[in-house]
Amino acid sequence: MALMERVATLVRANLNDLIDKAEDPEKMIKQVILDMQNQLLQVKTQVAIAIADQHLLDKKRKENDEKSAEWVRKAELAVDKKQDDLARAALERSLSYRQMAENFAQQVVDQTVQVENLKSALRKLEQKMAEAQSKSELLIAQHRRARALNKAGDARVAMGAASNSAAFDRMKSKVQHNEAYSHAKAELTGDSMEDRLASLEKQDQVEKLLTELKSRRGLGG
Numbered sequence: 001m002a003l004m005e006r007v008a009t010l011v012r013a014n015l016n017d018l019i020d021k022a023e024d025p026e027k028m029i030k031q032v033i034l035d036m037q038n039q040l041l042q043v044k045t046q047v048a049i050a051i052a053d054q055h056l057l058d059k060k061r062k063e064n065d066e067k068s069a070e071w072v073r074k075a076e077l078a079v080d081k082k083q084d085d086l087a088r089a090a091l092e093r094s095l096s097y098r099q100m101a102e103n104f105a106q107q108v109v110d111q112t113v114q115v116e117n118l119k120s121a122l123r124k125l126e127q128k129m130a131e132a133q134s135k136s137e138l139l140i141a142q143h144r145r146a147r148a149l150n151k152a153g154d155a156r157v158a159m160g161a162a163s164n165s166a167a168f169d170r171m172k173s174k175v176q177h178n179e180a181y182s183h184a185k186a187e188l189t190g191d192s193m194e195d196r197l198a199s200l201e202k203q204d205q206v207e208k209l210l211t212e213l214k215s216r217r218g219l220g221g
Contacts, residue, residue, distance in 0.1 A: 054115055
């Protein structure tokens with residue numbers, strides 16, 4: 001039956017494997033426990049129904065046994081009264097009820113097997129559910145620790161990669177290049193020592209020419 005197949009699937013389920021495959025382990029565990037609770041309720045209901053059916057079948061078996069015996073007694077009475085035809089008819093009725101009793105007896109046997117299977121499934125599911133409930137908090141805590149360690153490891157890897165990566169080296173080289181370029185630019189745009197000396201000489205020449213010009217014009221300084 002479908003119910004037994006679902007129960008078997010839950011019983012076989014490995015919580016650790018489910019957590020490893022789940023995107024949200026905490027949500028998954030809660031869902032598994034909820035599924036188990038639902039299946040447990042259904043199995044309990046089925047067990048109760050199966051037991052009730054077992055009792056009903058056994059009751060029918062007993063009733064047919066009693067009726068078979070009753071018609072045997074009637075056949076005996078008919079024989080005592082020299083009524084063989086009535087005895088034969090009573091024995092036929094007795095045989096019919098005996099066959100019915102045997103059929104019900106076989107159904108009782110089959111139903112008993114079904115009841116035991118359901119009870120076994122119920123016990124296994126109860127055990128699995130107890131295991132899931134006791135493990136759930138532990139498994140969730142383990143998953144959280146593992147997730148935190150993974151994030152810490154990723155952060156360390158990222159930091160290590162950043163410090164040793166080619167991109168970091170290129171950035172450092174670029175900064176050094178910019179510094180060198182700035183120095184070169186300052187040197188090109190600034191006055192060199194030769195330029196400053198040449199400027200002084202030029203100014204000296206201009207002063208001498210100005211003095212000579214004033215002397216010629218009778219405007220001595």
